[in-house]
Amino acid sequence: MKAAILSVGTEILFGQIVNTNTVFLSRELNTLGIDVMYHYTAGDNSGRLSDMLKMAFRDCDLVITTGGLGPTEDDLTKETVCEVMGDTLEMHQESLDTLYAISKRRGYTLTENNFKQAMMPTKAVVFDNDAGTAPGFALSSDGKTAICMPGPPREMKRMWERRVKPYLLSLSDSVIYYRILRTFGIGESELETVLLPLIDAQTDPTLATYAKEGECSLRIASKRRTLEEAKVAVNAMAEKVAEIAGEYIYSFDDEDLHQVVGKKLIERNITISACESCTGGLLSERLVSVPGISKVFDRGLVTYTERAKMDELSVKRETLDAFTAESRETALEMVRGLKAKTGSRLCISVTGVAGPDAIGDKPAGLIYIAVSFDGREEVRVLNTGKTDREANRNVAVLHMFDLINKTIG
């Protein structure tokens, strides 16, 4: 099957936002064995969108659109798709009921233009939106299918997972199965190099590496007649990969590192507290995103000032004066103070230079992490070499979770 992806949104043409929807959909479609022939982005302009839809359907079976389903006058995707596919819009009662329910729950009154969102093509398969107000749909005609989804990435992704992907799978006569392995501590080129014998020998399953900030994913995909066959092929390949690069793999099921670590803490009932300086609460924030973490996560302290480090964690004035707040010694005193205060079985601390500027002779990206677990202590020192504040904080938190993971074993 051949597909084109059409994005609607003036803010993309202005270069205001990066079109992450297209990146996401391209990967997903490729994994389903659907070839993406081109991407196209236009503003809310019916004529251009119509031209492009017609052109896309000349050599594609499937066109996926995102955006332009909102309630305002310039949201024209539905009207244009109807015109090209030879259908008309009518009020979709179920979508309207949902809009009423949402407005009631959130306590606002529907305005005239809200109703527009509940209008759907008469022959459409409607996809409900459980993360926003605009429903999506699939509309087929003469062997061609248009699928329209909302533009906000969170809504689009939810709809894709829950409704669109199952719909597309039901159209195909072969099945794709894939697993995404997540690694930490190895770069993309190095991972590709060690796996080269497997990659070069590949026809099916296929292997592909993807770099993310500070980590790297590996996708193993197989397309077979039955799900069972595809699963067997993918799992056998995952075992081969684990033999070669097992030490770097922290998830065989595309889970984030903080989810993997959080679950482990819950399963083993290991209580945890954290104190953060340069990461500003990012570790706590990620921990809290793990369902059920309240069972083991006692507290997080963001001790940003020297005074807070002394008050909350009994860091000594002399230590700060002699070694500065961004030091191995301060990281250790922080974690010891936290341990004394909370009694949590695992305590972790972080302090360092987030950037963009150096602090004294300490460069941006120099970060100290200390962990205390069952009487053992360890300090990990990072030097990211980066000046980007956000990147440094993100990499620091990945290392904190990696250190917790390795510490509890």
Add this chain to the structure above:
Amino acid sequence: MKAAILSVGTEILFGQIVNTNTVFLSRELNTLGIDVMYHYTAGDNSGRLSDMLKMAFRDCDLVITTGGLGPTEDDLTKETVCEVMGDTLEMHQESLDTLYAISKRRGYTLTENNFKQAMMPTKAVVFDNDAGTAPGFALSSDGKTAICMPGPPREMKRMWERRVKPYLLSLSDSVIYYRILRTFGIGESELETVLLPLIDAQTDPTLATYAKEGECSLRIASKRRTLEEAKVAVNAMAEKVAEIAGEYIYSFDDEDLHQVVGKKLIERNITISACESCTGGLLSERLVSVPGISKVFDRGLVTYTERAKMDELSVKRETLDAFTAESRETALEMVRGLKAKTGSRLCISVTGVAGPDAIGDKPAGLIYIAVSFDGREEVRVLNTGKTDREANRNVAVLHMFDLINKTIG
């Protein structure tokens, strides 16, 4: 002038890389007052590229391509552009000399396919590449211009700055200026409704609303002969918008709410501490992203368990038993405990149900925020109506910053 951006690259269609060239070029073209009508991305396929070029030239004066100028067989951009514009390729002596010089400097021998990079359309204005080997060019015919640049972002950006931008400036006679206003507390449809008189009367400046999670942006743009004229028009319109919807606007310059609030706290030297339950450190984390915040941000406490709330913030056992941890009363005791502990001039607390599940009779999305400032206290109660954990936490933190903003005035 109207333009289209065409990217050539299979790796983009696979979703392996994000098309940052297009984002960069869109912004740059907009600042030059050139309207970007669409983006198009295809693989190295001559037929599709040719179709798209013809379609683009129907309604655009300018087409900019990136990629496909390399030395290999599947690099077909130049050939296709020549075919569409009615020109042919010939050896460009100056480019060839440069290639020889590069190969000599780097110590390798030119192969047959390297020469392909020095072939240029006979009528082209050639742009030399000082960051790589493939030159670019502009080719005009019948009032239409194609500009072809290499795909690697670093090479493309260098060529843009040094050669292409000056070339385009010499062709243009208008400039664009825009501002982005950010609002909180009003939905996109409602904002559009109140601004309808201004939007309907628009020719220039133009107004457009964009919804983001929990908030809404408004872009005001003007295209005039001089930057000065465009600025005057945009600023006058911004004032009219402020008269109608001023209470919702927190930034006239596209700043995030936490940046605006963080800067205000720093400017006025208002010390702040925060204690968070359901948001898990997200507020602290955003505060810390504001440069210079260490001057006023004392500490953040993530008191996730009841014990932590009692230990750190002196919340009473009886309060938790009588009203639960997710209550107005607990939020108030949290903020009072924080005030007593830190003495920060502004203290803020949050507790509630992030979701996805309800806690007892409290639904997901029911969140209590308490603020204490100069002896005044206030509690804001939210009911987002959402079960999405991440969305609820994000909306809660936006409300916390909004409450801080309104409290300090």
